[in-house]
Amino acid sequence: MIPKRWFLVVTLGSVLGIAVCLDARNVYPEFLTALRHSAFNVVSIATTTGLTTVDYGLWPMFAPLWMLFLCSFATSAGSTGGGIKRIRALILDKLVYRELVLALHPNALRPVHVGGGAMPPKILTAVLASRFAYRCIIVALTLLLSFMELDIVTAFSAVVASVNSTGPGLKQVGPATTYEVLTDLQTWVCTFRHAARPARAVYAAGGADAGVLEELITFHSQGRKGTDVWA
Numbered sequence: 411m412i413p414k415r416w417f418l419v420v421t422l423g424s425v426l427g428i429a430v431c432l433d434a435r436n437v438y439p440e441f442l443t444a445l446r447h448s449a450f451n452v453v454s455i456a457t458t459t460g461l462t463t464v465d466y467g468l469w470p471m472f473a474p475l476w477m478l479f480l481c482s483f484a485t486s487a488g489s490t491g492g493g494i495k496r497i498r499a500l501i502l503d504k505l506v507y508r509e510l511v512l513a514l515h516p517n518a519l520r521p522v523h524v525g526g527g528a529m530p531p532k533i534l535t536a537v538l539a540s541r542f543a544y545r546c547i548i549v550a551l552t553l554l555l556s557f558m559e560l561d562i563v564t565a566f567s568a569v570v571a572s573v574n575s576t577g578p579g580l581k582q583v584g585p586a587t588t589y590e591v592l593t594d595l596q597t598w599v600c601t602f603r604h605a606a607r608p609a610r611a612v613y614a615a616g617g618a619d620a621g622v623l624e625e626l627i628t629f630h631s632q633g634r635k636g637t638d639v640w641a
Contacts, residue, residue, distance in 0.1 A: 417484060417496050424480055425452045428473045435470050448473075456480035458492040460577025467584035474580050478567055481576045492575035494544060498537050500524060505534060548573060551599055558596055568592070572600040 425448050432444035447464050454461045455477040466474050483499035485491025504522045511520055521528035548569055555565035560582070567579030568589070578585040582592075589597060 416500055417486070420480070420496075421453060421456055421484060424456065424476060425449045428452055428469075428476065431470055431473055437469060452477055452480070455576060455578075456484040458485055458574055458576045462578060462585040465584065465586040467580055467586060474584075478570055478576075478580065481574045482570065492573070494541060497524075498541070501529060501534070501537050502541060505538070544573070547602075551602060554599055555596060558593070558599075560592075560596065568596075568600055 425445070429441065429445040429448040432438055432448060433441045438444040438447065447466075450461075450463050451466050453459075458481050466477065482493045483496055485493050485495055487495045487497045489495075501522065501524060504524065508520050508522055512518060522534060523529070548566075551569040551573075552562070552566045555568060556562055560568070564579065564581040564583055567581065568583045571577060571579040571583070583589055589600065592600070
């Protein structure tokens with residue numbers, strides 16, 4: 411239930427926040443119109459569905475950038491959506507919080523808890539390793555597309571949208587256009603997105619497949635609640 415509540419809070423908060431942004435910038439004459447367009451497009455991009463009703467590339471830059479950020483982590487474990495999946499994002503959030511606590515209290519014993527159970531170090535290591543590879547590939551491919559004379563916004567959004575299987579990016583590959591504007595070589599770079607899924611190799615070694623991971627967390631929270639830590 412924790413990842414579901416987390417998804418609802420982040421997604422609905424984003425819908426409302428972007429609607430307020432559009433209304434404040436007078437993009438649409440009425441707030442309800444802004445809310446309607448925000449709701450459809452934010453949920454569509456966040457879940458990597460890729461459908462759009464308007465050219466959100468014309469919105470204030472904050473809105474499409476935030477939507478692109480959402481598509482990196484908002485999808486469910488075991489779903490066909492792209493990105494790192496929200497269960498891994500939740501684990502990373504808790505891991506960062508733990509490290510902040512340990513910086514203040516070096517001798518504290520603070521395991522990462524998700525769903526009432528402590529996560530084993532093997533899973534934490536697998537999640538961290540795959541996310542590091544994910545970020546490195548995004549940076550490398552963005553630099554490569556920039557070297558091929560694409561502007562940085564188009565290059566970055568094309569890579570993120572391709573890696574996360576989102577669809578539209580921004581600028582030249584925005585929702586009002588297609589990837590046909592790219593050269594053959596640039597298109598091949600974008601199709602390299604499968605290399606940004608080192609999860610299969612990493613999870614095979616670390617046992618942290620997204621669907622299996624969430625099932626383990628559910629099982630642990632239902633049947634082994636308490637202070638025990640997985641060996």
